[in-house]
Amino acid sequence: MDRQEMTKELWGNICETLRNTIGAGNFANWIEPLEFVEVSDGVAQFVAPTSFYGNYVTQNYADQILYLFRRLDVPAERLSFRIRPTAAAMRPAMSKQAAPTAPTKSAKTKTESAPAARSSYAEDGMLPDSQLDPRYTFDNFVVGKPNELAHAAARRVAEGGPVTFNPLFLYGGVGLGKTHLMHAVAHELRRRDPNLNVVYLSAEQFMYRFISALKDRRMIDFKQMFRSVDVLMVDDVQFIAGKDSTQEEFFHTFNALVESRKQIIISADRAPGEIKDLEDRIKSRLQCGLVVDLHPTDFELRMGILQTKAEMFHSQFPGLEIEDGVLEFLAHRISSNVRVLEGALNRLFAMASLVGKPITLDMTQDCLADLLKSTDRRVTIDEIQRAVAEHFNIRLSDLVGPKRLRAYARPRQVAMWLAKRLTNRSLPEIGRKFGGRDHTTVMHGVRRIDELREADSQLSDELELLRRTLSS
Numbered sequence: 001m002d003r004q005e006m007t008k009e010l011w012g013n014i015c016e017t018l019r020n021t022i023g024a025g026n027f028a029n030w031i032e033p034l035e036f037v038e039v040s041d042g043v044a045q046f047v048a049p050t051s052f053y054g055n056y057v058t059q060n061y062a063d064q065i066l067y068l069f070r071r072l073d074v075p076a077e078r079l080s081f082r083i084r085p086t087a088a089a090m091r092p093a094m095s096k097q098a099a100p101t102a103p104t105k106s107a108k109t110k111t112e113s114a115p116a117a118r119s120s121y122a123e124d125g126m127l128p129d130s131q132l133d134p135r136y137t138f139d140n141f142v143v144g145k146p147n148e149l150a151h152a153a154a155r156r157v158a159e160g161g162p163v164t165f166n167p168l169f170l171y172g173g174v175g176l177g178k179t180h181l182m183h184a185v186a187h188e189l190r191r192r193d194p195n196l197n198v199v200y201l202s203a204e205q206f207m208y209r210f211i212s213a214l215k216d217r218r219m220i221d222f223k224q225m226f227r228s229v230d231v232l233m234v235d236d237v238q239f240i241a242g243k244d245s246t247q248e249e250f251f252h253t254f255n256a257l258v259e260s261r262k263q264i265i266i267s268a269d270r271a272p273g274e275i276k277d278l279e280d281r282i283k284s285r286l287q288c289g290l291v292v293d294l295h296p297t298d299f300e301l302r303m304g305i306l307q308t309k310a311e312m313f314h315s316q317f318p319g320l321e322i323e324d325g326v327l328e329f330l331a332h333r334i335s336s337n338v339r340v341l342e343g344a345l346n347r348l349f350a351m352a353s354l355v356g357k358p359i360t361l362d363m364t365q366d367c368l369a370d371l372l373k374s375t376d377r378r379v380t381i382d383e384i385q386r387a388v389a390e391h392f393n394i395r396l397s398d399l400v401g402p403k404r405l406r407a408y409a410r411p412r413q414v415a416m417w418l419a420k421r422l423t424n425r426s427l428p429e430i431g432r433k434f435g436g437r438d439h440t441t442v443m444h445g446v447r448r449i450d451e452l453r454e455a456d457s458q459l460s461d462e463l464e465l466l467r468r469t470l471s472s
């Protein structure tokens with residue numbers, strides 16, 4: 001085998017694995033256009049269509065590629081890219097038919113979809129093909145109070161037709177569904193009119209494209225490309241804050257599109273006025289249309305999302321049972337964001353299918369111990385006292401007061417036991433919160449409950465119920 005054949009085989013091997021790990025769509029978009037040259041002095045050398053490819057692959061796939069070389073005993077420490085000379089320095093404006101859409105966020109590639117027809121710009125790396133996540137549709141979006149306005153606005157834009165509010169500005173905390181809604185709008189618009197040029201990209205990608213266009217002296221292409229879109233969606237716009245020349249270019253693109261009545265959808269992690277280091281003129285432009293926020297999820301929405309996702313899992317793993325109460329438990333305990341909630345459910349189903357057992361509450365607590373620990377809430381003694389008084393139907397003043405009647409003494413001991421278990425207060429501190437009792441009284445109460453719960457399963461259930469209510 002000569003050197004050229006060996007090189008080809010080596011890269012062929014790596015490509016096979018890469019295609020499986022990064023998915024066919026990403027592979028076709030980013031790896032296939034590269035030409036592998038050789039590894040020399042620890043540097044794996046490639047020829048790429050544009051510098052943008054080189055930057056993107058370095059950022060997103062370098063670790064995997066280098067690992068695969070090393071696994072084949074080829075010591076590679078870094079990647080380097082030479083740019084393939086292009087025949088045409090400038091291209092004609094992109095036709096609508098061939099218009100590519102929506103690359104996914106570089107930082108959080110979600111799933112791949114098959115690449116569509118490419119334009120000359122796409123081939124040159126100006127705007128890679130659509131990788132809209134096929135799961136992010138309106139059908140899969142669960143609507144509840146916290147997101148109903150954002151959902152309604154997105155639906156309205158997805159109907160197409162004359163632009164009524166421009167831009168639509170969606171904002172909210174991490175993992176609350178901004179990207180999902182934007183992809184859903186893009187899917188719907190394309191379903192209604194496949195020729196519509198819908199472009200979705202993250203603000204970070206906008207910046208990379210802008211920088212490589214500057215470097216490659218292709219600003220005319222860049223401007224033409226962005227001004228020829230019908231709908232532009234820019235995700236996580238807070239990213240361009242403080243990046244002056246990118247902001248400037250974004251501002252011009254934005255104005256040109258608004259002037260020609262093209263729809264723009266922007267997302268950010270906070271309201272336009274609250275994005276630091278964003279020019280005032282951009283802030284005010286962003287506020288010109290409709291600004292809607294996605295509020296943190298509430299219990300009902302989390303339950304809705306969990307039920308929808310659990311049904312999807314059920315269709316994939318029909319044999320898997322999920323015990324009553326597990327979804328409620330998750331919806332109570334994981335309130336940070338939907339991505340974490342989804343991750344928890346994925347983990348549970350993966351574990352259950354591995355061991356071939358139903359998903360029980362015990363399994364959930366074991367399997368998600370790390371996650372649940374980090375979401376553990378700090379409970380206060382006041383909250384404990386209120387919950388216990390309510391549970392035993394006695395007055396708060398009787399719970400902490402001096403009366404020694406059994407009807408008060410037992411709930412008091414229960415509350416002390418919970419205070420010891422759920423807070424990190426010392427026994428004297430707990431005593432003080434119970435009408436200034438001595439720490440030995442608290443210790444006695446805690447011990448008494450420990451003894452009783454061994455023998456009394458009803459009490460044990462009551463304690464568990466109270467513990468769960470207080471931790472949620």
Ligand SMILES: Nc1ncnc2c1ncn2[C@@H]1O[C@H](COP(=O)(O)OP(=O)(O)OP(=O)(O)O)[C@@H](O)[C@H]1O
Pocket residue numbers: 136140141142143147172173174175176177178179180181236269305338339342
């Ligand atoms: N209402 C919902 N119904 C169904 N799935 C949802 C909902 N909200 C969020 N998700 C899911 O949660 C995950 C995170 O959502 P998404 O990526 O859209 O959040 P984001 O607001 O863009 O977050 P980031 O701030 O990180 O960009 C996705 O898998 C999405 O499908």
